[in-house]
Amino acid sequence: MTASSATRPARERLLTAAGELFYESGIAATGVDAVLARAGVSPATMYAHFAGKDGLVAAYLEERHTTWRQTWDAVLAEHRDPVDRLLSVFDAVARFRQQQGTRRGCAFLAAATELPSGHPGQRWLAADSRLLTGRLHDLAVAAGLPDPEAVASTLLLCYDGALSGYARAATTPGLPVDDPIGRARRLAADWLATRTG
């Protein structure tokens, strides 16, 4: 709190608090007050750094997008086999979730349902979709697979399905959730096997 305020700038503390609260409780349901209280920052300071709540939301999504891309980059660098590189999206999101300590679903899909059209944060939802489809497409091409568009679409479908499983689990007590990401990876791998073989 006071110690962290001496070490970390208000802007960073705001982004951290926003990331936690927006992700856990939802964007629309989280008031600016709650973010300010958690960050230990006054309203005026926030408005000196961000263009209102919308700007704070956009900055939160941008930071999350950047971190996610870097995590995927790191995992990608560990693999040389073309199919492993294609499937790395699942390993990367598993690592990302472990790093962030997240337990709910995809922050970008969640934001897609909450943000009104024209919101500055929309840009990062589109960036997430394009990063996923673009990379998966390119990796499919590199693997020499036919119809790389279909490969990207199918793997994205598995990816979204896995993350949606966590969203369901968070709101359905008792629902058995056994490693959706691992399940999605195996499903995608089996499907790829029928195309490479």
Added chain:
Amino acid sequence: MTASSATRPARERLLTAAGELFYESGIAATGVDAVLARAGVSPATMYAHFAGKDGLVAAYLEERHTTWRQTWDAVLAEHRDPVDRLLSVFDAVARFRQQQGTRRGCAFLAAATELPSGHPGQRWLAADSRLLTGRLHDLAVAAGLPDPEAVASTLLLCYDGALSGYARAATTPGLPVDDPIGRARRLAADWLATRTG
């Protein structure tokens, strides 16, 4: 339900308006005022029928859950082959979306990200998850498939992935979306084929 009353009851008009606005614009982002204006109903009338906004939200989710289950029932009754019955969840959701004229993602997954814990509407999110996993499980048993829990989880993963595709498309202009439900159905069918053969 019937046409006996001269004018459509206020309660029904409210549920219709709520269904359209909550689904299209999000629950938290939609004010009660907007629902009242679209339904042509006064505030007091709404509070005579529902226990506040939370009650209206819960009633909206309940109605959607009921309609969805009935649609699935109807599609299920058209098939006798065990695998077709298992895959009917995709045909049913395609028909449901056509009937409702929806273009966005899953209303229950969306609500899962928006509703705070303890909200009366949470019950219907859980009901949706349990309906899906329970039926898929039973249909897998009826089909004589091994590990019916895994079958249900994998098919639910495909189902959620397909609907998430529409959520992405709604917020990412230019993203190619070619029949996610059909893609999910084929993916699930291929995966089932490796288990039945």
Added chain:
DNA sequence: GTCTATACGGTGATAGAC
């Protein structure tokens, strides 16, 4: 850059008449 205090608007909810 940061804080305290405050103004403003919108939203959920109620009272009372018809």
Added chain:
DNA sequence: GTCTATCACCGTATAGAC
């Protein structure tokens, strides 16, 4: 049952001092 009118609150944003 339904409406008109109104209230009370909370969340967003700003003004001015340090």
